[in-house]
Structure formats: structure tokens, C-alpha cells
Amino acid sequence: MDTSGFQLIESMLSSHTTEAEAAVLAFSRHFASYSLNSDTATVFQKIIKYNNPAAMDAIIKNRNPGSIFTTLTPSRSLILFAITTLTEYRFKELYEPGILACLGVLQNIYKNPGYGMNIYPLSVADLYHVAKYLKVENEEIELLIISFLENLNMLSGNDNFSTISRNILDAHYDNSKKVENVIPSSILS
Numbered sequence: 001m002d003t004s005g006f007q008l009i010e011s012m013l014s015s016h017t018t019e020a021e022a023a024v025l026a027f028s029r030h031f032a033s034y035s036l037n038s039d040t041a042t043v044f045q046k047i048i049k050y051n052n053p054a055a056m057d058a059i060i061k062n063r064n065p066g067s068i069f070t071t072l073t074p075s076r077s078l079i080l081f082a083i084t085t086l087t088e089y090r091f092k093e094l095y096e097p098g099i100l101a102c103l104g105v106l107q108n109i110y111k112n113p114g115y116g117m118n119i120y121p122l123s124v125a126d127l128y129h130v131a132k133y134l135k136v137e138n139e140e141i142e143l144l145i146i147s148f149l150e151n152l153n154m155l156s157g158n159d160n161f162s163t164i165s166r167n168i169l170d171a172h173y174d175n176s177k178k179v180e181n182v183i184p185s186s187i188l189s
Helices: 003-013 018-031 041-050 053-060 076-088 096-109 113-119 124-135 139-153 159-173
Strands: none
Touching: 003 018, 003 041, 018 041, 018 053, 041 053, 041 076, 041 096, 053 096, 076 096, 076 113, 076 124, 096 113, 096 124, 096 139, 124 139, 124 159, 139 159
């Protein structure tokens, strides 16, 4: 795609007017026929980040959102897409297939937590922004987050991450505790 074509897409994706949303939806339906690879990944990511349910459904189409990006080579930019998307939205705002796509990236890359941390060292805030989606009542989302946090629990030499992930998991599993008591309110609001 040439520079002017990419600028046109960027322009559509930076606006939430009725016309822009219609254009993003039409473009998403067209672009869904493209294979997902390193050349097209950025466009797929931008459409997911745009958070228009119809456009996201069109771009994900018959793919499993939790594994849509697993064919891509793990990279810092892929992780940043997932983290920034999860961070930019409140837990009730991001369309569930978008949450699953982002969590799938993190679960895939951090299943070996040392490897993931070498690509992109997560911050404590990143952990909390991922964990806030435990408040979305969706079993698939919950399982991806739990697996991600359990993997981070295995990090040797980083007691802070292990403690935080363990506290989040404890709050999630223990009926006498609440996840919102572990995650800072500024992240949940």
C-alpha cells in the first residue's frame, strides 16, 4: 500500500463520524479477504483498535480472535499493540473480540515469560490493565488472563510480578475478595 493510501486509512480511523465509521466498515469487509501477515498486520491491528464492533467482526470474520495474531513473529510492536489497546479502553468499552485478540497476543508471547520479557518488559501498570478485563464476564477472556498471570508467576528473579499476579489470581478465585480491591481504582475507572 502506498503512502497516500495508508494516510487515507489513517484519516478514516482517526474519526468516529458516521461517514468515517461507514468507510471503516466497508474497508474492513474488503480487507478481511487479505491474509494476515507481517505486511498487513498493522491494518488489522488498527481496525481492532478502532473498536467498531461491525468492522471488527468483518476483519476477524471466520478467525478465532484469541489466536488471530499467533502466526506473526513475536515482536515489541505486536506487544505494544495489545498493551496500548487494552490500556486505552475501560474494561466495559472494548468489544470482546478485540480483548481476545490482545490477550491472545500476550498469552502467546508470554507463555515463556522470560522470552516475552526480553522482547518487551511489562510494567506493573501493564499487568493491572490486563487484569482489569477479569471484570468482563466472559469465560474465554478469563481463561486467557488467568493463563497469562500464571505464566508470569513463573518469572524467576522478579518477586514483584509474581506477588502482583498471585494477588490478582487470589482475589479472582477467593469469593471473600474482589479484583477491584487489588487493581488501582484509577485503572478500573
